[in-house]
Amino acid sequence: MKRFTWISIVLIVFLISACSGKEVEYFPSEKEALDSFIEKEEVKGNIDLILTTKDESLLAIQIREDVFFAGELIEDKDGNYYVRRISDDVSVGIGASWELNTEKKNKYTIYFENDEKDANFLPFSNGEYSIALSEGHTITKDTLEFTNAIKDVEVIKGE
Numbered sequence: 001m002k003r004f005t006w007i008s009i010v011l012i013v014f015l016i017s018a019c020s021g022k023e024v025e026y027f028p029s030e031k032e033a034l035d036s037f038i039e040k041e042e043v044k045g046n047i048d049l050i051l052t053t054k055d056e057s058l059l060a061i062q063i064r065e066d067v068f069f070a071g072e073l074i075e076d077k078d079g080n081y082y083v084r085r086i087s088d089d090v091s092v093g094i095g096a097s098w099e100l101n102t103e104k105k106n107k108y109t110i111y112f113e114n115d116e117k118d119a120n121f122l123p124f125s126n127g128e129y130s131i132a133l134s135e136g137h138t139i140t141k142d143t144l145e146f147t148n149a150i151k152d153v154e155v156i157k158g159e
Contacts, residue, residue: 026080030073033081034156037071041085046125047157049073050133052149056102059083059156060110060124060131066092070100070110092129099137108149109138120148125155 027033038047045062052058059071070087086100087110095113102108111132113121121130135147 024082024084026076026082028080030075030081033073033083037083038157043157045157046155046159048125048131049154049156050131050150051152051154052106052108052133053135053151054104054106054149055151056104056106058086058100058102058108058110058133060112062124062126063089066128068092068096068112070098072102074103097139099139107135107137109134109136120146122150122153125158 057073097111116130133149
């Protein structure tokens with residue numbers, strides 16, 4: 001019985017550590033972290049870096065045609081950088097929105113629209129879409145409240 005318990009504990013610890021996610025790869029500069037991420041994710045489209053009002057660096061990434069996902073550029077306490085995905089791929093079509101959670105546990109909703117002229121929307125670098133970022137998860141709350149979370153936008157990769 002003791003042997004079974006010991007083997008069970010070892011097996012559980014092994015499974016937990018194996019399922020804990022991908023190993024994070026750190027880089028000494030933002031550029032190196034972004035270049036590695038672009039290569040690994042095989043990004044063919046544009047990337048815009050969105051600096052939020054909470055000083056987080058989010059990435060709006062066009063993986064191909066009208067398919068996008070969101071990422072986050074993070075600087076650790078030692079001054080090293082890494083990029084992580086914070087959403088799945090989303091086919092945008094004429095427009096889409098989805099909710100995001102950051103490393104610092106902040107919540108946002110990102111919006112992509114064709115030809116949106118609202119003051120909260122900024123042009124995405126590919127020229128085909130406008131993008132907005134709202135504080136909070138506004139889709140699941142079913143609210144029209146919009147608090148703009150964009151402080152600045154920088155084109156990281158453009159065509």
